[in-house]
Amino acid sequence: MAELNLVLLGPPGSGKGTQGERLQEDLRLPYYATGDILRAAVRDETELGREAKQYMDRGDLVPDEVIVGVIGERIASPEARDGFILDGFPRTTPQAEALDAKLRELGRALTAVLLIDVTDDEVVRRLGGRRTCVEGGHVFHVEFNPPRTEGVCDIDGSELIVRDDDKPEVIRKRLETYHEKTEPLVDYYDRRSLLRRIDGAAAPEAVGDQIRRTLATLRLEQDEAV
Numbered sequence: 226m227a228e229l230n231l232v233l234l235g236p237p238g239s240g241k242g243t244q245g246e247r248l249q250e251d252l253r254l255p256y257y258a259t260g261d262i263l264r265a266a267v268r269d270e271t272e273l274g275r276e277a278k279q280y281m282d283r284g285d286l287v288p289d290e291v292i293v294g295v296i297g298e299r300i301a302s303p304e305a306r307d308g309f310i311l312d313g314f315p316r317t318t319p320q321a322e323a324l325d326a327k328l329r330e331l332g333r334a335l336t337a338v339l340l341i342d343v344t345d346d347e348v349v350r351r352l353g354g355r356r357t358c359v360e361g362g363h364v365f366h367v368e369f370n371p372p373r374t375e376g377v378c379d380i381d382g383s384e385l386i387v388r389d390d391d392k393p394e395v396i397r398k399r400l401e402t403y404h405e406k407t408e409p410l411v412d413y414y415d416r417r418s419l420l421r422r423i424d425g426a427a428a429p430e431a432v433g434d435q436i437r438r439t440l441a442t443l444r445l446e447q448d449e450a451v
């Protein structure tokens with residue numbers, strides 16, 4: 226079967242992490258979420274974490290050169306041989322160009338970029354009610370996807386907290402950063418015929434169904450091309 230190299234693109238809070246977790250289970254492919262990787266580095270107080278924290282706390286992006294190496298190593302690793310799911314990368318045009326160059330070097334290419342589209346107002350509602358588990362980064366929402374027991378992760382039983390960058394003023398800054406630096410990638414990938422639009426405003430299950438249908442169509446296209 227052909228490899229499946231996917232990117233999840235979309236504003237903060239659009240549901241990339243929620244859908245990424247489900248996709249990882251469905252497709253059994255490695256899932257690389259740069260936000261999770263950076264938060265783990267901050268928690269472990271590594272050099273990467275110390276550098277990234279100041280940017281993340283402000284709602285800014287960490288510098289391209291810091292994150293490009295982190296992802297390059299992962300997609301070249303044996304576990305990503307049959308494909309991968311990227312969440313939160315690329316986020317700038319230089320990052321997208323670096324990803325293209327890395328994949329070219331490996332003799333590979335992206336299969337598709339799934340844009341999960343939601344409005345700014347919806348982002349504010351979602352991030353305001355998000356709760357994240359300290360251990361595995363699993364995400365819940367107090368209203369839209371509540372855990373069975375308040376404050377406790379259904380999956381690993383660890384504590385659920387409000388992320389540092391989910392404060393209202395930082396949410397606004399993250400949205401600005403998205404529109405300025407990441408949204409140009411919609412056009413970048415559309416021009417390369419890689420973009421697939423997903424309506425992120427629907428309930429999580431319905432968004433997941435749309436993604437599954439999109440991937441089924443992609444598989445058919447891949448089979449026809451062989």
Ligand code: AP5
Nearest residue numbers: 237238239240241242243259260287313351355365366429
């Ligand atoms: P990152 O962690 O990637 O943050 P983000 O892109 O802002 O995305 P989020 O994790 O906030 O949201 P999401 O789309 O995953 O939504 P979720 O599924 O949780 O990055 C954090 C920071 O790291 C950045 O600001 C930057 O500083 C740095 N960084 C990361 N990557 C970088 C890069 N490549 N370059 C430079 N810097 C980088 O859902 C949100 C909430 O909504 C949840 O509560 C969920 O339960 C709920 N929800 C989900 N889907 C639905 C639905 N369909 N209906 C109702 N509620 C829903």
